[in-house]
Amino acid sequence: MVKLLAKSPVEGLVPLEINGLTLTESGLGPVTSVAPYAGQEAAASGALKALIGAEMPSPNRSTGREGARVIWTGAGQAMVVGADVDASLAQHAALTDQSDAWVTFRLQGQGVEDVLARLTPLDLNPGVFKTGHAARSQLGHMNAVFLKVAADAFEIMIFRSMARTAVHEFEIAMKAVAARAALS
Incomplete structure (x- = not known):
């Protein structure tokens, strides 16, 4: 019988460090999509609060803390x-295990917004996109979820199948920002 081994889609590609910016993989653990049924939004939010200590977030926000977060990913x-999300939540919301579908990167360091400005149309300036803010947008040509986790750090979720491409895009942008800094 063949033994299959689980491995990261970015194994051997990260960590990546360029001019004080670092790109690493964030092992988030389980990932579950939660879509409350019509009229069940408040009940789903209350159930989440009781189960994991974080409720459904407002648009473009996240709730909770590292290790147990709820990230807004779109309307509803x-x-x-x-x-882990307890199956009892299914009475209030559609649940889908997404754990194997995503890879999450952490991009950190001074100038992180400059790197991301080359990759996404989002306005990630610190005065606009603050810690705890979340948005679903594009990273190059890939769908992504952006979460600001610290003053100089973002976590970016990308579909697992696009992991190698994402690392390549991050690397090009990081090198471009480093080259621009060297000219200053």
């Missing part, structure tokens, strides 16, 4: 990351 939907 969010992702619970880092915590």
Whole structure:
């Protein structure tokens, strides 16, 4: 019998460090899509609060803390990351295990917004996109979820199948920002 081994889609590609910016993989643990049924939004939010200590977030926000977060991912939907979602929540919301579908990167360091400005149309300036803010947008030509986790750090969720391409895009942008800094 063949033994299959689980491995990261970015194994051997990260960590990547360029001019004080680092790109690493964030192992978020379980990822579950939660889409409350019509009229069940408040009940789903309350159930999440009781189960993991974080409720359904407002648009473009996240709730909770590292290890148990709920991230807004679109109208009427969010992702619970880092915590198991009890099946009892299914009475209030459609649940889908997404754990194997995503890879999450952490991009950190001074100038992180400059790197991301080359990759996404989002306005990630610190005065606009603050810690705890979340948005679903594009990273190059890939769908992504952006979460600001610290003053100089973002977590970016990408579909697992696009992991190698994402690392390539990050690397090009990081090198371009480093080259621009060297000319200053």
